Amino acid sequence: MSESVITFCIEQIIPPEYRQIAIAKAIAENPANASPFEAAAERSKLWAPGRTLKVRFLDGTAEAHALVERYAHQWCDHANIHFNFGDHAQAEIRISFSRAGSWSAVGTDALIEEIFPAHAPTMNFGWLDETVVLHEFGHALGLIHEHQSPAQTIQWDEEAVIAYLAGPPNFWPAQRTRENVFARYSVEQTQFSAFDHASIMLYYFPPQFTRNGQVFAQNKTLSEQDKRFIAECYPK
Ligand SMILES: [Zn+2]
Numbered sequence: 001m002s003e004s005v006i007t008f009c010i011e012q013i014i015p016p017e018y019r020q021i022a023i024a025k026a027i028a029e030n031p032a033n034a035s036p037f038e039a040a041a042e043r044s045k046l047w048a049p050g051r052t053l054k055v056r057f058l059d060g061t062a063e064a065h066a067l068v069e070r071y072a073h074q075w076c077d078h079a080n081i082h083f084n085f086g087d088h089a090q091a092e093i094r095i096s097f098s099r100a101g102s103w104s105a106v107g108t109d110a111l112i113e114e115i116f117p118a119h120a121p122t123m124n125f126g127w128l129d130e131t132v133v134l135h136e137f138g139h140a141l142g143l144i145h146e147h148q149s150p151a152q153t154i155q156w157d158e159e160a161v162i163a164y165l166a167g168p169p170n171f172w173p174a175q176r177t178r179e180n181v182f183a184r185y186s187v188e189q190t191q192f193s194a195f196d197h198a199s200i201m202l203y204y205f206p207p208q209f210t211r212n213g214q215v216f217a218q219n220k221t222l223s224e225q226d227k228r229f230i231a232e233c234y235p236k
Pocket of ligand 1: 009010011135139145
C-alpha cells in the first residue's frame with residue numbers, strides 16, 4: 001500500500017446461506033466458540049488454542065514466500081498458536097498471489113469448502129509488505145477490521161469515501177464500501193475490546209474520509225493491544 005494510493009483489504013463476508021455451516025465448523029474446531037468471550041475477533045471463529053495450522057503457498061516466488069513466513073510468525077510470539085509452512089497435501093491456510101486484491105478468510109471460515117474449496121486460496125496478496133502480511137494473518141487467526149469494531153466512533157464522510165473507492169485501483173461499487181468500511185459488527189457478533197488506533201487491523205484513512213478530519217496513522221506493526229488480544233484469544 002503506497003502513501004498516495006489507498007488500497008483496502010477486501011473483507012470475506014460469508015453469505016447468509018452459509019452462516020450455519022460457518023458456526024458448525026467453528027464449534028467443531030474449538031468448542032469455546034459456542035459461548036461468548038470476554039475479550040475485536042469475530043466471535044466464534046477462533047482456532048483451538050495450541051493448534052498448529054498448516055500453511056501452503058499455491059503460487060508466488062521464493063522471495064515472496066520468505067517474506068510472508070518471516071512476518072506471519074510474529075503473531076505466534078504472543079499467542080498459543082503455530083504456523084507450519086510447507087508443501088502440505090492438506091493445509092488450513094492456502095496462499096495465492098495471483099487473485100485481485102488482498103484478503104483472507106476469517107479464522108475457521110477457511111474450513112468452509114463450499115466457499116474455499118480444498119485447492120483454492122484462503123488468503124491472497126494483491127500487494128506485499130510487512131503490514132499486509134500481519135494484517136491478513138490477523139484475519140486468518142479470526143480477527144476482524146478494527147474500524148468495524150462496535151467500539152468505533154469514526155465520523156465517516158460517506159460520500160467522499162464512496163467516491164474515492166469507486167476510482168482506480170479499487171473500483172469498489174458503493175455497496176462494497178458500505179459493507180467493508182461503514183458496517184460495524186454488533187456487540188453480539190464480536191469479542192470486542194476498546195477501539196485501538198494502533199491496531200494492525202485498522203487501515204490508514206486520510207483526513208478527507210471523515211467529517212471531522214480525523215487522521216489515522218498507517219500502522220505497520222502489531223500494537224500492544226493486538227499482542228494482548230491475540231494472547232487472550234489463544235491462551236496457553
Ligand atoms: Zn482486512
